[in-house]
Amino acid sequence: DxxxxxxxxxxxxxxxxxxxxxxxxxxxxxxxxxxxxxxxxxxxxxxxxxxxxxxxxxxxxxxxxxxxxxxxxxxxxxxxxxxxxxxxxxxxxxxxxxxxxRAATREASLQVALAQMEYQLPRLTKMWTHLERQSGGKVKGMGEKQIEVDKRILRTQIGVLRKDLESVRKHRKQYRTRRLSVPVPVVSLVGYTNAGKSTLLNQLTGADVLAEDRLFATLDPTTRRVQMKNGKEFLLTDTVGFIQKLPTTLVAAFRATLEEISESSLLVHVIDISHPLAEQQIDAVEKVLSELDASSIPKLMVWNKVDKASNKEEIKQKARDLEDTICISALKGSGLDEFCNAVQEKLKDSMVWVEALVP
Ligand code: GDP
Missing domain, CATH: 3.40.50.11060 (GTPase HflX, N-terminal domain)
Incomplete structure (x- = not known):
């Protein structure tokens, strides 16, 4: 692996x-x-x-x-x-x-429930082993029959969940289509869980998004309008954080949520530079992005938590060596103007690119 x-x-x-x-x-x-x-x-x-x-x-x-x-x-x-x-x-x-x-919306709850059931399905046997033991082998096969009944019930429930999800998603899609008809570029925050995405969104917009020193504080995509000093605007979306060995059942269940990422004009990859495994976390995020076919979207690397980093000089050097890198402290609110300017610069690139495609 x-x-x-x-x-x-x-x-x-x-x-x-x-x-x-x-x-x-x-x-x-x-x-x-x-x-x-x-x-x-x-x-x-x-x-x-x-x-x-x-x-x-x-x-x-x-x-x-x-x-x-x-x-x-x-x-x-x-x-x-x-x-x-x-x-x-x-x-x-x-x-x-x-x-x-953590699931806060109906869509997130349904997605998690679906992933849980799909995880349980092959593991159902466990609950019924005691039945065969109790019967002393006399009614052998009784447990097995029960498993079949149980699996059928679970499959039916999975079917119902899928339908519910579909209808919830249809609503969200309509909402998103309306949103996309407004010519404001969409910027998505991506990053390893706990990197500081919610904190950054809060700082930029004054939105009250749950930011906690816990893994996966955010499950539902939150979109806010960010207005820059020059009056220009972009939409900033915070979505579920990534982690290594993200369960496949979850990636599948959250695909619709994650797919919004691949529809954005720009990805802002937030990195916790104070984390000893920052490099590995970057690779884990890049891996999920490529699974989502989002590798070709323009990207801005944002090194967050500079206030907390012990190796500041080293980081600054690294940032200078790398192109498209910004250092910020989302918590202290430093580097945010530079961040907004970089976003605008990047969006200009993507606009030119779009215009070039349209005859
Ligand atoms: P998310 O999972 O990427 O959305 O991360 P959060 O925004 O929830 O932040 C995770 C934790 O890191 C919280 O305790 C934040 O207060 C903290 N944090 C975020 N940005 C900074 C920063 O710039 N400096 C420091 N020291 N802590 C930060």
């Missing part, structure tokens, strides 16, 4: 702990194991299973989270091995949980 090369195991685990914290969990310990291939039954080896089980008892652990997606079988076997009331989940389930907590 190429994404795994971006982050080391330790870095990815640290981010996982941050995700768990965002979901309201308290992290007591983390561990990893290097295997040439994952154990097909339990993902980790039996020694590691025993080690984790000891930690579960020592700390009174309620949840064990794996950084990679587990197969339904591995999930079931691990839960059995850890025993009783321990919930085993993976990064995908955790991110789905966070998205579920």
């Amino acid at each position: 190429e994404t795994e090369e971006l982050f080391t195991i330790e870095e990815s685990l640290k981010e996982l702990a941050q995700l768990a914290d965002t979901a309201g969990l308290m992290v007591v310990d983390s561990t990893y194991q290097k295997l040439s291939t994952p154990n097909p039954r339990t993902y980790i080896g039996s020694g590691k299973v025993a080690e984790i089980k000891a930690a579960i008892n020592a700390y009174g652990v309620e949840t064990v989270i794996f950084d990679d997606e587990l197969s339904p079988g591995q999930l079931r076997n691990l839960e059995k091995a850890f025993g009783g009331n321990v919930r085993v989940c993976d990064r995908t389930a955790l991110i789905l949980d966070i998205f579920d907590q």
